[in-house]
Amino acid sequence: MPLRWATRENMNQASERDPSLLLGAVDVPPVLEQNAAGRSPFLLTCDHYGRLVPQALGDLGLPPSEMERHIAWDVGIAGVAEQLSGALDAHLVAQRYSRLVIDCNRPPHAPSSIPLISEATTIPGNDGLTREAADARRRLIFEPYHRRIAEIIDARLGAGVPTLLVSLHSFTPVYAGIARPWHIGTLYQRDTRLPLLLLRLLRGESDLMVGDNEPYAVSDATDFTIPVHGEARGLPNTGIEIRQDLIADDVGQAQWAERLARIFGEIETAMRAQQLLT
Numbered sequence: 161m162p163l164r165w166a167t168r169e170n171m172n173q174a175s176e177r178d179p180s181l182l183l184g185a186v187d188v189p190p191v192l193e194q195n196a197a198g199r200s201p202f203l204l205t206c207d208h209y210g211r212l213v214p215q216a217l218g219d220l221g222l223p224p225s226e227m228e229r230h231i232a233w234d235v236g237i238a239g240v241a242e243q244l245s246g247a248l249d250a251h252l253v254a255q256r257y258s259r260l261v262i263d264c265n266r267p268p269h270a271p272s273s274i275p276l277i278s279e280a281t282t283i284p285g286n287d288g289l290t291r292e293a294a295d296a297r298r299r300l301i302f303e304p305y306h307r308r309i310a311e312i313i314d315a316r317l318g319a320g321v322p323t324l325l326v327s328l329h330s331f332t333p334v335y336a337g338i339a340r341p342w343h344i345g346t347l348y349q350r351d352t353r354l355p356l357l358l359l360r361l362l363r364g365e366s367d368l369m370v371g372d373n374e375p376y377a378v379s380d381a382t383d384f385t386i387p388v389h390g391e392a393r394g395l396p397n398t399g400i401e402i403r404q405d406l407i408a409d410d411v412g413q414a415q416w417a418e419r420l421a422r423i424f425g426e427i428e429t430a431m432r433a434q435q436l437l438t
């Protein structure tokens with residue numbers, strides 16, 4: 161333990177003296193894009209794609225084993241998102257830094273935006289943050305990601321490009337000791353255009369147990385991407401949560417990307433037939 165705390169003492173010094181140093185020359189930009197010229201109506205987002213930590217924050221006071229778990233990122237979703245983007249020719253916007261640095265699917269004022277505890281793990285590097293240090297995480301990671309999504313939507317709407325927002329996530333098979341039976345869930349709040357189609361098609365897959373707003377429902381208090389970029393912009397939207405043990409390896413990720421690409425293709429056809437994609 162003394163070693164861990166020593167790490168915590170050392171790691172934030174530079175960036176706490178000057179929070180603008182949070183992302184240095186060795187740190188990659190937070191936003192990753194793939195297929196920016198993709199022609200699909202689906203716009204894919206991936207809030208919990210990565211588990212990087214800016215070098216100035218060291219290891220957040222956590223052992224590597226914690227940074228591999230679901231508390232740090234959405235295990236497996238990066239591979240699914242990239243392959244789905246490729247299969248659909250869809251624009252993917254993803255965020256590379258760990259949700260433990262700042263959670264890009266939480267309103268910035270929510271206590272869980274920069275979590276002090278995730279599941280049962282305390283995050284030493286998030287303890288006693290100054291307002292300036294927290295603002296730097298928002299300004300340098302959260303805001304560029306969401307600004308980019310907003311710009312992309314502006315450009316698509318301006319050009320009259322149909323846009324269906326899909327927010328991709330994965331969930332841990334066991335949370336706080338409770339096993340979750342669903343293979344996949346659709347998540348939504350105010351807009352049911354896309355989720356109901358998706359639910360019907362997923363339920364047509366005989367091997368799947370499908371969650372309807374399970375294992376979570378979308379809410380303004382606990383989500384950001386769907387309320388802000390989907391609902392407030394009037395775009396058909398859905399969240400998708402895939403159980404992490406199903407996409408833990410390359411084979412699972414490829415199978416799920418292929419399955420979702422097929423289903424999204426059917427959704428696109430159905431929505432075009434109903435003139436919902438003009």
Ligand SMILES: [Zn+2]
Pocket residue numbers: 207208234328329330
């Ligand atoms: Zn997630």
